[in-house]
Amino acid sequence: MISTTALRYFVEAVRCGSIRAASEILFVAPSAISRQIGLLEETLGAPLLERSRGRSTLRLTAAGELLMRYAKSVDSESRRLRSEIEAIQGLRRGHVNLGIPESLIRDFMPGFMARFTRRFPGFTFNVQVYNSPQLIEMLVDDRLDLCLTFGNVTHQDATIAYQRLLPLYVYVSADHPLHGRETLRLSDCAEHGLALPDATMWTKQQYDEMLAKAKIRPRLVLETNSYELLRNVSAEGMALSILTPPLQDTQHLAGRGRYVLLKDPRAKPQRFSLCVHRGRNLPLPVTTFTNELTAELEQLEPESAAAAVRPGR
DNA sequence: AGCACTTCTAACAGGAGGTC
DNA sequence: GACCTCCTGTTAGAAGTGCT
Structure with missing residues (x-):
């Protein structure tokens, strides 16, 4: 019998790419997740993940791929069941x-x-x-x-x-010199103007610490309490802004620019x-x-x- | 080489459920 | 209610890996 707790831990570890990151999402110790996944592997008689210590991410084995597919079908079935029960209850x-x-x-x-x-x-x-x-x-x-x-x-x-944790991106306008880059580091942004959240936004402190650790004194072009304005002035080419990616992959959200992954050890996901x-x-x-x-x-x-x-x- | 980060293991703690 | 067992959690320490 597959434990639902163990299955939830396994799915979250796969989604996060590491047991450590999953432990922060699930509010349990990494060892608890590691042990639950170990028990799953014992129950199923096959390794589910290719682990390696250090900073490389977890990878699914063939058995792990099958279990992920099973987990998705369980999730889908439980939603269908809920929907049917709602229909019975007349919840409209x-x-x-x-x-x-x-x-x-x-x-x-x-x-x-x-x-x-x-x-x-x-x-x-x-x-x-x-x-x-x-x-x-x-x-x-x-x-x-x-x-x-x-x-x-x-x-x-x-x-x-x-x-969930969302990685940080830099929003770059179509005519910006950094527009063609696949990824950026904080040091790449240092010589360009930045638009940043102002002191009323909780992210300001996070960004300030991030830039200070990277020993970057940004050329601040604009401060605002509006993420829409940050994105829009970046789209117009006025400055770069650091943002989380859109949750939905619709073309129209890209506007006149594009989101480039901020691949920098100091850029902590939000x-x-x-x-x-x-x-x-x-x-x-x-x-x-x-x-x-x-x-x-x-x-x-x-x-x-x-x-x-x-x-x- | 040193540091930071990660996983794994062992030992232990606490809660839930079963039995008497 | 007391005791036992099982399950699941935490902490501490060891060890491997990647980055600087």
């Missing part, structure tokens, strides 16, 4: 108070909500757009049912329903989380919405999605 109406950061206004959320309301036409929404720390405050005050945030969630009354109020008994419609949202987010592969965003129109 409800209201959701949702909080999202500005960067999701055009990336992912509109498409997801449209798909969701096609399935659940009786649902209505109130969507509030704020910075991540403000969203958490609103969540724990019960002004929101759930919220999506970037950055570490440290509030003791907020609990994380889903999260945490992207779906949060709910700890201990709060959520209404069934909100739980349904949360489950659907989580399921869709889990289907997304942000790194490949970002790589797929090619130089645009």
